Amino acid sequence: MSYDITFGYLGDNKEKTATIISEKLNIKLLPTSGGNFGYRFGEIADTISVIDNYLDYDDWWQEENYKNCPILIKASFTNGKNKDKEEKARHIREVLKIISDLIEIKHEIIED
Numbered sequence: 204m205s206y207d208i209t210f211g212y213l214g215d216n217k218e219k220t221a222t223i224i225s226e227k228l229n230i231k232l233l234p235t236s237g238g239n240f241g242y243r244f245g246e247i248a249d250t251i252s253v254i255d256n257y258l259d260y261d262d263w264w265q266e267e268n269y270k271n272c273p274i275l276i277k278a279s280f281t282n283g284k285n286k287d288k289e290e291k292a293r294h295i296r297e298v299l300k301i302i303s304d305l306i307e308i309k310h311e312i313i314e315d
Contacts, residue, residue, distance in 0.1 A: 206279070207278070208296055209257065210276040211271075211272025211273040212272055212305050218301065220253050222242075223302060224299070230247060237254075240252070247291055247295065249279050251278045252277045255286075278292070
């Protein structure tokens with residue numbers, strides 16, 4: 204089983220968004236390709252990404268119903284025991300929900 208969480212951010216500055224989330228989660232989201240930011244294979248999640256909702260090169264919205272959110276924050280929990288993944292996902296959701304201008308878009312539990 205894996206857990207995926209997606210939040211939308213109403214602001215349009217990925218670096219500022221990454222800084223806010225890094226501070227709230229006590230991690231360091233690092234610059235990645237395309238001006239995005241990411242966290243990989245850490246203690247609190249397998250991945251956390253700060254990315255654009257709209258992809259210019261594909262002329263495509265990743266979350267079309269949330270065009271008011273130019274930035275997406277995605278977290279995935281795929282490794283470890285299901286109970287641990289569930290607890291990590293719950294913790295991240297609780298922390299992110301208290302950040303102003305951040306909207307929870309979806310929380311998916313995917314059966315393997």
